[in-house]
Amino acid sequence: MISKTRMKWPNTRRRPMFRSRNLRNSLVICCPMRPSMSPVKTRPLRSIRRNNLFIFGNLMQTLKAYFTLTKPSIMLLVIITGGTALIMEGSLLQDPFRFVMALLAIYLTGGSANALNQCFEREIDAKMKRTAARRPLPLHTIGAASAFVFSIAIGVAGLAIFYYYFNAYSALLSLATILFYSLFYTLYLKPNTVQNIVIGGIAGSMSPVGAWVAATGQMAVDPWILFLIIFLWTPPHFWALALVYKDDYRLAKLPMMPVVKGDDSTYKQILIYTWLLVVASLALVINEQLGWVYILLAAALGMLYLQKTYQVMKNRTEPQLKGLFGYSIIYLFGLFAVIIADSLI
The missing domain is CATH 1.20.120.1780 (UbiA prenyltransferase)
Incomplete structure (x- = not known):
């Protein structure tokens, strides 16, 4: 009597040595790489570039904040007025290096006074719409301590240039201007008298005098x-x-x-x-x-x-x-x- 049970014939097909889904691992096992070719887990190149751009962007934003602290639009006027005095006097036109160094010293000392002014006025600037949206300290782009250190550093650098390349008279005059604007005007005149702009304008007007004294050593x-x-x-x-x-x-x-x-x-x-x-x-x-x-x-x-x-x-x-x-x-x-x-x- 023949059984109705279906007979199972053996599968004569040869199994592949590895499945396609394990192809990569199998190749690594069967064909080991040389040490220099060993697989290394690396971050995608696009991710590295994105991270580098982010770091570069933050760096540029910070540098821009420090530059803004010097009030560059005002300092452009200061540089032009100081440069005008140097051209009128004429002696430094024969020495371009010292001419440029004089302008650099004017920018650094003037920028120092402006930066110190913002350090002391950061709470006032935060209350005013015009300054709250433009200045780095109310925007918290940089910290107050860092801004203060930066202000002192560029001021010292400017005074050193005046003293080393020119004369002590110009350095003392610039130091007096920094102290007058950043301390006397900012902390006393501006919050206490209606004539603050008139009296405080003395500091902003000193650039031609300082430049002339640097070039000649006299008034x-x-x-x-x-x-x-x-x-x-x-x-x-x-x-x-x-x-x-x-x-x-x-x-x-x-x-x-x-x-x-x-x-x-x-x-x-x-x-x-x-x-x-x-x-x-x-x-x-x-x-x-x-x-x-x-x-x-x-x-x-x-x-x-x-x-x-x-x-x-x-x-x-x-x-x-x-x-x-x-x-x-x-x-x-x-x-x-x-x-x-x-x-x-």
Whole structure:
């Protein structure tokens, strides 16, 4: 009787030595690599590049924060005014290396004063919209301690350049300027008197005097005329901006002219200082330092400045105030550019 059970025939197919899913491991076992070819677990190249870019980006952001701490836009003006004095004096034009070193020392010492100012004012800057969104300490891009060390370091470097490459007189003058601005102006004048900008403008106007003393080791009339021009330019320049951001200053409890004296008084003060500035700009001709090319261009720049000031006083709009603030920068750069050109011709 034949069984109905299905008979199982043996599988005569040969099994492969390894399955495809174990191919890689089997190859490693069957074909061992030489020591130099041993498999190493490495991070993907794309991940390494991404990490390097992240590190580089953080480094650049930190360097930018330290650079911003020196207030580079203000320091550009300081460098130009100091460089103008060096060109008028003329002796360092024969020594380009020392000319550049003088400008570097001016930047480092001025940048130190600006950085110390921000260290001491970081809480005030955090309260004001204009500064809270722009300055590195309120943004916590760098720490206060690091900023303070940086401020001292670049100040010492600038003073050392003045002393080593030039003379002790220029180093002492620069040290006095740093202390006046970062301590006397920042901690006492600015929070206590409505004339803070006027008196504090002394520090910002010292660049031509310091540059001249570095080059010659002595004082002269010409750099003090440049000092006077910058000194008279500072109040109308800054008060135009203060009128726009007076609510910020009121919130920070800083006694700026528009906050304490009101808009009418501030506009009158802007006009008075602008007239004094235009007259002072012609003193270089009286001193026979510059010629008729300068007097014509300086008068044209000054008349346009006065015209814009009268327009702002009449209309009193924020766009015109910002326009006046912008033109004040163009005016000073243009005036010193004419001085440089007239001195070189």
